[in-house]
Amino acid sequence: MFLSLPPAPPLAGLVQAYWFVQDLPGDFAGQAIRTSPIPLAVLSVNMGRPNATRDGALVPRVSMLGLQSRVREWRSWSETCFMMAMLTVPGVLRLFPHVQAGGADCLADLGALAGDAAAASLAGCVDAQAGPVRIAAQIDRWLLARLDRARCVPEGMRVAAAHAVLRAGGRVEQAAQAAQTDRRQLQRWFHRHLGVGPKEMADLERLHRSLRDVQSGRGDPLAGFSDQAHQIRNWRRRLGVTPGSYARGGGSALAAQFRPDAGTPGPAFYL
Structure with a gap:
């Protein structure tokens, strides 16, 4: 299942969308998944079996990927299930100020960037048994609470x-x-x-x-x-x-699922 859902209206300028990726049967298991450079940061909550990065390290339960300036590669398994909040630049500035210095291209445990309490509260608020719409609402509430607490940086x-x-x-x-x-x-x-x-x-x-x-x-x-x-x-x-080579060869199955056309608006993320 590949699904894109909008955030709550107050978060519309800060979160581009919530993306849900689920591969419980393992249709993509073992395949190399490639993502493109992108001017967004990605807050992820892993609700299934952790994926592996290119070097074999497992993805944290709650993680933050800074702005991506180069192609990344990871591998899926069976029982894959995670949510990605695609954060805009204003979203990074308002919701996670001071945490992205040197963070471009880095996938880090959210606890290392925003504190263990913040990471634990986000992980705890997500009901892994709920459907995507309910999970999106849970993430909405967590981000809105963070927005209320976050102090704006002067610049x-x-x-x-x-x-x-x-x-x-x-x-x-x-x-x-x-x-x-x-x-x-x-x-x-x-x-x-x-x-x-x-x-x-x-x-x-x-x-x-x-x-x-x-x-x-x-x-x-x-x-x-x-x-x-x-x-x-x-x-x-x-x-x-x-x-030209990319257009002739076509993108991956994931790229086709999230093709940024009128039916499924979103960023060009998967290659």
């Missing part, structure tokens, strides 16, 4: 404003202007709160749009790139494949 709104410029295709200089600061300070803020610099964030946003457009067959995969050669270099560097 959080300025970082979010800069990110909005980059996400729309703006340049780093324009993002710094939107944040009312200079490029050097913006660089420090981005690394402190998101784990990547503004230029790399712009690259991730551009690649994500391009991959999403190729997967869905809609939009313009060249948008934001100076030319096709620029797009191909970016794809090869980040994904290890050209846009």
Whole structure:
């Protein structure tokens, strides 16, 4: 079962969606699952048999994956069942301030980032026997309670404003202007709160749009790139494949399940 559910309305700008992945019979057992670079962080709650990362380490019960700048690979087993809260940049800034410094591409136990009490309360609030809709509501309540307690970082709104410029295709200089600061300070803020610099964030946003457009067959995969050669270099560097090769070969079964088209809106995450 592969299902995408929206968060509660107050969380709409902070959580892109809740994704449920369940493979109890083990249809994908032993297969290498690949995920793409993505300008989102992922809060995961594992309710079934833990999956394994590429090096064989088991995924924590409750984990946080920072913004992903390169392809990741993990392996599924039978009895796989987990939920992913796809956190936007504003969501990271509001819900998990100060925990992403150096966290890009790192999959960590939530307890190591936000404290054991926070990790235990999240794990405890999820009823593994409940259906996806009820579990989504349970995660909603946990995140809303965290939102009430979390203290806004002073520069959080300025970082979010800069990110909005980059996400729309703006340049780093324009993002710094939107944040009312200079490029050097913006660089420090981005690394402190998101784990990547503004230029790399712009690259991730551009690649994500391009991959999403190729997967869905809609939009313009060249948008934001100076030319096709620029797009191909970016794809090869980040994904290890050209846009044409990927389009001809097609994505994985998981990519097809979550194809970001009008029927199942969502990020281009699975390859």
